[in-house]
Amino acid sequence: MQHARIIIIGAGLSGLYAAHLLERLGVANVLVLEARDFIGGRIAGMPADGGSDRFDLGPAWFWPEQQSALHQLVDELGLQRFAQYDQGDMLYQRAAGEAPVRMRTYASAPPSMRLIGGMNALTDALHGTLRSTRIVTGQEVRRLRHAAEHVEVDSVDAAGAVTTWHAGHVLLALPPRLAAAGIAY
Ligand SMILES: Cc1cc2nc3c(=O)[nH]c(=O)nc-3n(C[C@H](O)[C@H](O)[C@H](O)COP(=O)(O)OP(=O)(O)OC[C@H]3O[C@@H](n4cnc5c(N)ncnc54)[C@H](O)[C@@H]3O)c2cc1C
Structure with missing residues (x-):
């Protein structure tokens, strides 16, 4: 034991x-x-x-103004971040087997932040x-x-x-x- x-x-x-x-x-x-x-x-x-980077499959974003402890941790760990790109169109697939549809994207406010290398x-x-x-x-x-x-x-x-x-x-x-x-x- x-x-x-x-x-x-x-x-x-x-x-x-x-x-x-x-x-x-x-x-x-x-x-x-x-x-x-x-x-x-x-x-x-x-x-x-x-490489070592990964595509985010679920958790992908954080919001520094609303998740202050997480934001502080990202800073403390020296991680690099970037704002979610939100110009132009996006492809959205509702379910497996359904064809993706093209939609206008939207800007989130406050901006959604992502991490370089993935979450x-x-x-x-x-x-x-x-x-x-x-x-x-x-x-x-x-x-x-x-x-x-x-x-x-x-x-x-x-x-x-x-x-x-x-x-x-x-x-x-x-x-x-x-x-x-x-x-x-
Ligand atoms: C699709 C999706 C999208 C999301 N997007 C975002 C986002 O954009 N931004 C955001 O802030 N949050 C997001 N979230 C929420 C975020 O992912 C979670 O809040 C966070 O990852 C939870 O972490 P956790 O360690 O509490 O739980 P978990 O990540 O669930 O970790 C629990 C761990 O316990 C292990 N475990 C379970 N049972 C046992 C057992 N009996 N014995 C031993 N180990 C066990 C599991 O294998 C797992 O590794 C999203 C969640 C999902 C599902």
Whole structure:
């Protein structure tokens, strides 16, 4: 059985940011358990040919005036941004199998900002700040048990093997719907 002071469940933006903040506070022995075999969660861009840049498939924009903490983090990590291009027409496809239609684009106000390299630049940069945090991918947490002095965390890998971890504290960094449906307490 392996012990961590804090186990964070989920290596999406929330889990990586929590690990970043804990390291900044000097908290040692933090472990992140991630169900999938990659980090970033819903920020999962598609590799663009050859380089490290990725096409944003879902989360793509941020709005500095409305997301001030995110804006500050983008600055702190030294990420380069640009305003969403909004001139001319756009192609819009409502559903797979339907032909895209040409529409006039619109300017968003305040302007939508994007990151050079795609939104994964943010999760990759956060990951890059982590020095002592251990991230284990391919471990889907299925059960939390509250013992006298600690919390027991059971996770399952792709082959169905169960691992039990001990933690002083557990931080759920996954959507509440998944936390309720996928984990027994
Ligand atoms: C299509 C789409 C477009 C969006 N566009 C924008 C946008 O333009 N701008 C914006 O600001 N926001 C946008 N969002 C919202 C944004 O993506 C989310 O707010 C953000 O990515 C959530 O991060 P998170 O870490 O909280 O959750 P997630 O990214 O969902 O991360 C949770 C992680 O937990 C893991 N996990 C789940 N269950 C378990 C388990 N049992 N054990 C271990 N690991 C587990 C998952 O695999 C995942 O990696 C968009 C969302 C979607 C879906």
